[in-house]
Amino acid sequence: MAEIDLQKVQKHFGDFTAVRESSFTIRDGEFFVLLGPSGCGKTTTLRMIAGLELPTQGRILLDGEDVTYKRASQRDIGFVFQLFALYPHMKVRENIAFPLKCQSVGRTEIKHRVEEVARLLHIEHLLDRSVSGLSGGDSQRVALGRALVRRAKACMMDEPLGALDAEFRHLMCVELHALHQRIRGTTVYVTHDQTEALSMADRIAVMNHGVVVQIGSPQDIYDRPAAMHVAGFIGNPPMNFLPFRASIAAGQDSVELNGDPLRVPTLLEGSPEAELTLGVRPEHVSLVADGELRGQIFGLEYMGTMQVATIDTKHGRLKARIPTRQRVAVGENVGLRFDSERLVVFDAASGAALRSRLFEEQAHG
Amino acid sequence: MADVVVDRVTKRFGEVDANKDVELTIPTGEFVVLLGPTGAGKSTLLRLIAGLEKPDTGRISFDSVDVTLAPPAQRNVSVVFQQYSLYPHLSVFDNLAFPLRSPAHRVPEGEIKKRVEEVARLVRIDHKLANSATRLSGGEMQRVAIGRALVRRPAIYLMDEPLSSLDAKLRAELRVEIKNIQANLGATVLYVTHDQVEALTMASRIGIFEQGRLVQVGTPQEIYEQPANLYVAARLGMPAINLLPHDLLPADRIPGNTVTVGARTEHIDLIPASDGPAEVELVEYLGSEIYLHLRLGLYKIVTLVPPGRRWRTGERARVTLRSPLCFNAAGKLLAA
Numbered sequence: 001m002a003e004i005d006l007q008k009v010q011k012h013f014g015d016f017t018a019v020r021e022s023s024f025t026i027r028d029g030e031f032f033v034l035l036g037p038s039g040c041g042k043t044t045t046l047r048m049i050a051g052l053e054l055p056t057q058g059r060i061l062l063d064g065e066d067v068t069y070k071r072a073s074q075r076d077i078g079f080v081f082q083l084f085a086l087y088p089h090m091k092v093r094e095n096i097a098f099p100l101k102c103q104s105v106g107r108t109e110i111k112h113r114v115e116e117v118a119r120l121l122h123i124e125h126l127l128d129r130s131v132s133g134l135s136g137g138d139s140q141r142v143a144l145g146r147a148l149v150r151r152a153k154a155c156m157m158d159e160p161l162g163a164l165d166a167e168f169r170h171l172m173c174v175e176l177h178a179l180h181q182r183i184r185g186t187t188v189y190v191t192h193d194q195t196e197a198l199s200m201a202d203r204i205a206v207m208n209h210g211v212v213v214q215i216g217s218p219q220d221i222y223d224r225p226a227a228m229h230v231a232g233f234i235g236n237p238p239m240n241f242l243p244f245r246a247s248i249a250a251g252q253d254s255v256e257l258n259g260d261p262l263r264v265p266t267l268l269e270g271s272p273e274a275e276l277t278l279g280v281r282p283e284h285v286s287l288v289a290d291g292e293l294r295g296q297i298f299g300l301e302y303m304g305t306m307q308v309a310t311i312d313t314k315h316g317r318l319k320a321r322i323p324t325r326q327r328v329a330v331g332e333n334v335g336l337r338f339d340s341e342r343l344v345v346f347d348a349a350s351g352a353a354l355r356s357r358l359f360e361e362q363a364h365g
Numbered sequence: 366m367a368d369v370v371v372d373r374v375t376k377r378f379g380e381v382d383a384n385k386d387v388e389l390t391i392p393t394g395e396f397v398v399l400l401g402p403t404g405a406g407k408s409t410l411l412r413l414i415a416g417l418e419k420p421d422t423g424r425i426s427f428d429s430v431d432v433t434l435a436p437p438a439q440r441n442v443s444v445v446f447q448q449y450s451l452y453p454h455l456s457v458f459d460n461l462a463f464p465l466r467s468p469a470h471r472v473p474e475g476e477i478k479k480r481v482e483e484v485a486r487l488v489r490i491d492h493k494l495a496n497s498a499t500r501l502s503g504g505e506m507q508r509v510a511i512g513r514a515l516v517r518r519p520a521i522y523l524m525d526e527p528l529s530s531l532d533a534k535l536r537a538e539l540r541v542e543i544k545n546i547q548a549n550l551g552a553t554v555l556y557v558t559h560d561q562v563e564a565l566t567m568a569s570r571i572g573i574f575e576q577g578r579l580v581q582v583g584t585p586q587e588i589y590e591q592p593a594n595l596y597v598a599a600r601l602g603m604p605a606i607n608l609l610p611h612d613l614l615p616a617d618r619i620p621g622n623t624v625t626v627g628a629r630t631e632h633i634d635l636i637p638a639s640d641g642p643a644e645v646e647l648v649e650y651l652g653s654e655i656y657l658h659l660r661l662g663l664y665k666i667v668t669l670v671p672p673g674r675r676w677r678t679g680e681r682a683r684v685t686l687r688s689p690l691c692f693n694a695a696g697k698l699l700a701a
């Protein structure tokens with residue numbers, strides 16, 4: 001197991017910049033998720049770490065050793081792709097054993113390690129079955145087994161659950177997470193699914209247009225988004241954005257939202273008069289008889305334990321996660337209250353969050 | 366618009382009962398969602414109502430007119446499928462106008478223009494009316510396909526997994542939009558899906574299919590809070606309902622003939638206690654909420670907890686149930 005260090009890594013394909021200069025360290029034993037929309041550079045980053053692409057510039061260190069120009073086969077890295085890519089003519093046992101056979105590991109050692117991995121993945125009973133009759137989930141478990149059996153320094157996973165349906169994907173997330181907590185192998189995991197990222201990652205790197213926008217724990221990324229892109233990409237539903245224009249002085253603890261005064265976490269940096277955006281998570285909006293803001297309910301989505309209300313206000317449309325027992329109706333006029341401790345102010349042009357007390361919490365743990 | 370009545374319809378494909386004694390009334394203005402896994406029979410019922418299949422026995426009527434054997438064109442239905450089959454050589458405008466220009470529904474061009482523009486605004490594609498249909502994103506194509514169905518005023522709109530091929534974000538947006546368009550038009554809709562979120566959020570009533578039978582029809586709240594049996598209970602809920610033996614956990618009230626207890630988050634009281642019987646196995650952080658996975662002997666319980674308190678793996682807790690759902694040996698819900 002190993003630490004992976006990316007130093008000023010860039011990748012261009014002709015005129016197209018897939019990854020802009022990025023530097024970050026993936027810690028030993030960490031489950032590190034690269035998250036972003038398609039085309040953001042996350043898969044290219046993973047492929048450079050694996051040795052399937054050469055960076056245009058920069059260095060990649062694996063366990064302190066410069067592997068930038070080493071071939072994939074010389075890097076001691078395991079791989080799992082979205083498409084299971086199992087050998088259809090082989091049994092489960094032979095599929096998992098394959099990487100060890102290639103390394104000329106002894107027979108008893110192979111048997112021992114294959115069975116150990118199979119136990120870990122709960123597929124011992126399938127070892128002597130052909131892979132052709134397996135369900136999607138079992139196929140993916142075999143693919144995982146084949147990556148894990150090598151005990152490589154790190155394991156790369158590129159949307160390994162993308163082909164599974166939603167309910168099953170969630171089940172596999174839980175399994176993968178539990179598995180990682182037991183074996184603690186350095187893992188780099190690429191996905192565009194925020195739920196997978198939040199539920200499994202030790203840390204997430206959110207990417208957009210070839211840039212790593214923010215790196216942090218799931219809770220940091222969720223509670224203290226550094227940019228509108230991060231806040232709008234994550235959350236179910238994602239963060240609401242309400243545009244307004246104002247100037248901000250450092251130390252201010254309220255803003256004027258198009259005439260409505262609103263408390264916010266004390267802002268630690270100012271801004272000359274500019275287009276700004278107030279970010280508020282749907283679970284931090286509550287419906288009250290008299291709120292600082294008013295709106296009309298456009299839609300209600302019953303979800304069992306809770307419901308999502310879509311509300312039109314003079315500042316724009318927003319969503320609120322509210323308890324199911326709160327009875328409201330479409331068309332109803334409602335008051336809104338925001339959890340003032342949790343609001344974020346963004347600069348609309350750059351998308352960057354203005355520093356505030358909210359972000360200080362992170363420093364103090 | 367019309368009341369659609371399905372009266373004891375059965376449809377067999379070879380040895381398989383795709384629909385068995387199905388009875389369903391869809392009153393004008395209702396949004397009925399059929400929910401069930403692949404192969405449960407929900408699409409077959411939609412196709413029977415569309416006239417794309419003929420039932421073996423039973424009757425289907427629109428506003429008391431028997432249409433059981435009428436071909437699709439005579440039924441006045443609009444269908445939206447998962448695969449948006451747009452005409453690639455036509456513009457967005459002409460795709461939307463197509464149903465109005467068909468010989469069966471001659472509409473003057475002035476009226477067509479008005480209706481197309483109105484529908485384009487509804488599905489938010491009005492800025493791309495002149496585009497070729499092939500130069501649209503997946504989400505835009507599906508909005509055109511939905512718009513093409515909406516441009517007509519049929520007796521009923523039939524939608525078969527119209528959002529399944531779209532990404533999560535767009536799906537969430539279109540859910541609210543379709544529901545709103547339906548409410549504004551007072552349209553009658555039959556919508557087929559295997560996605561419980563779509564069923565819960567869009568339906569005025571949900572019909573649950575199990576192996577060709579319609580096992581329960583009710584409002585989302587009825588189906589969620591009073592599921593007729595274990596099968597229905599397991600279809601809805603995020604996280605899924607915990608089905609446990611009746612004597613595993615202390616509860617306030619359990620009828621005598623209870624065999625299985627169904628516990629959702631709202632039925633579970635959790636108190637951290639070092640001598641508690643349940644152990645936290647996994648804390649699954651999902652941003653706005655946390656899924657707590659607990660181990661209790663042979664059983665596993667998954668419940669939602671608010672992000673306020675930090676739970677840790679290995680921590681122990683006492684679990685009690687408050688008015689859980691109770692099922693008898695046959696899996697039927699027992700009255701509270």
